Amino acid sequence: MTGLSAVQSTAVPAAAQAAAVAARHAAAAEQAWRPAPEAVQAVVAAGFVRHFVPPAHGGEAGSFSALSRAVAELGEACPATAWCASVTAHLARMAAYLPVEGCQEIWRDGPDAVVVGSLIPGGRAEPAPGGWRLTGRWSYVSAVDHSDWALLCGMVPSEEGPRARMFAVARADYTVVDSWSDIGMRATGSHSLFAEDVFVPERRVMDRGVLLDGRSAGSPAPCHGVPLRAVNALSFATPALGAARGLLGLWQEGVAARLRRPSPGPGPARGLYDTVLARAAGEIDSAELLLDRAARTADRTDPLTALLEARNLRDCALATDLLVSAADRLFRSAGTSAHSVDAPLQRYWRDIHSMASHVVLQFDAAAGAYAREVWEPSETTPAPAV
Numbered sequence: 001m002t003g004l005s006a007v008q009s010t011a012v013p014a015a016a017q018a019a020a021v022a023a024r025h026a027a028a029a030e031q032a033w034r035p036a037p038e039a040v041q042a043v044v045a046a047g048f049v050r051h052f053v054p055p056a057h058g059g060e061a062g063s064f065s066a067l068s069r070a071v072a073e074l075g076e077a078c079p080a081t082a083w084c085a086s087v088t089a090h091l092a093r094m095a096a097y098l099p100v101e102g103c104q105e106i107w108r109d110g111p112d113a114v115v116v117g118s119l120i121p122g123g124r125a126e127p128a129p130g131g132w133r134l135t136g137r138w139s140y141v142s143a144v145d146h147s148d149w150a151l152l153c154g155m156v157p158s159e160e161g162p163r164a165r166m167f168a169v170a171r172a173d174y175t176v177v178d179s180w181s182d183i184g185m186r187a188t189g190s191h192s193l194f195a196e197d198v199f200v201p202e203r204r205v206m207d208r209g210v211l212l213d214g215r216s217a218g219s220p221a222p223c224h225g226v227p228l229r230a231v232n233a234l235s236f237a238t239p240a241l242g243a244a245r246g247l248l249g250l251w252q253e254g255v256a257a258r259l260r261r262p263s264p265g266p267g268p269a270r271g272l273y274d275t276v277l278a279r280a281a282g283e284i285d286s287a288e289l290l291l292d293r294a295a296r297t298a299d300r301t302d303p304l305t306a307l308l309e310a311r312n313l314r315d316c317a318l319a320t321d322l323l324v325s326a327a328d329r330l331f332r333s334a335g336t337s338a339h340s341v342d343a344p345l346q347r348y349w350r351d352i353h354s355m356a357s358h359v360v361l362q363f364d365a366a367a368g369a370y371a372r373e374v375w376e377p378s379e380t381t382p383a384p385a386v
Contacts (some may be wrong), residue, residue, distance in 0.1 A: 013307050024082050029080065031186075034082065035188065064295040067238075071239055075246065079240070092113075097224070120138065127156070132165075133198065143188065152166065166211065168205075232360050283325055302381040307374070330345075
């Protein structure tokens with residue numbers, strides 16, 4: 001079978017309930033610089049962290065389309081919570097690439113173990129009988145306070161030189177260092193993780209290249225056969241889509257109230273609001289179409305070509321640029337009151353900008369990867385149509 005997957009693309013269960021809980025705790029979570037426990041519990045209960053877990057371990061092995069829709073819905077209520085939900089869902093997908101025995105250990109108590117992590121090689125490991133001894137510090141680990149496991153990248157010695165490997169480390173074997181101080185996304189709690197001379201058995205270790213190539217050891221599910229490059233940017237762009245929708249909704253409420261006043265007083269003319277509304281909503285809709293296509297591409301049952309992988313990366317970066325443009329347009333026209341530190345609108349605006357700063361959402365790099373596949377196609381990439 002080729003083309004789009006026949007797997008049902010039902011939404012993550014109870015996403016709306018999780019969104020309602022996250023919205024109630026959003027302001028307090030930002031002040032605390034970490035997700036609210038109630039919001040994390042709601043995200044877990046809604047099925048986000050089990051979405052990509054293999055069925056053999058009680059998970060759904062669901063579609064990228066379904067998760068993307070649910071993350072965007074959650075992002076309308078709280079962008080930071082949506083980010084954490086997306087990241088932990090995708091980290092669980094990565095954990096499924098571990099040896100079968102390692103997967104059994106991670107999900108031995110059920111599919112709702114919260115997995116966090118970092119693909120940046122922040123540590124080094126030395127061989128030890130039966131495994132490795134890992135030491136390092138990894139920054140920007142979202143939702144780390146609420147984690148059960150961490151999937152961490154470390155460099156190991158080999159005959160060919162240092163090699164990147166992924167290590168699954170249990171919560172008891174690492175500590176959290178408060179270090180998160182970004183102007184946006186404060187409620188993600190993206191603090192640092194520190195591990196010192198931790199023994200990691202071989203069953204919980206894999207080459208990072210396994211993730212990059214999409215070669216799952218023990219799951220035949222379509223979601224576990226997708227190369228990381230095709231979906232990594234998607235995991236970070238979909239929370240931004242939800243955030244932009246939420247920002248648009250707040251802006252509309254504020255402007256509508258202003259226009260209903262008997263004497264609006266000094267301020268922009270109605271025509272400005274009409275233009276901002278139409279253009280920002282159009283930019284958000286365009287970003288949604290790009291991200292929907294990227295998710296549907298990842299859900300294909302036939303192998304992805306390098307060109308399709310690069311197109312997904314390009315589309316996610318381009319969608320993010322559109323969302324930033326819409327956010328700036330809305331924020332600029334919202335009026336001084338919307339810029340107050342207590343106003344939700346400015347929090348959404350800050351969060352969108354922080355999301356867009358992620359390295360995989362930078363358009364120049366994505367454009368270069370896409371152009372290389374067009375001008376100098378890989379062997380698996382068909383020549384582009386003229």
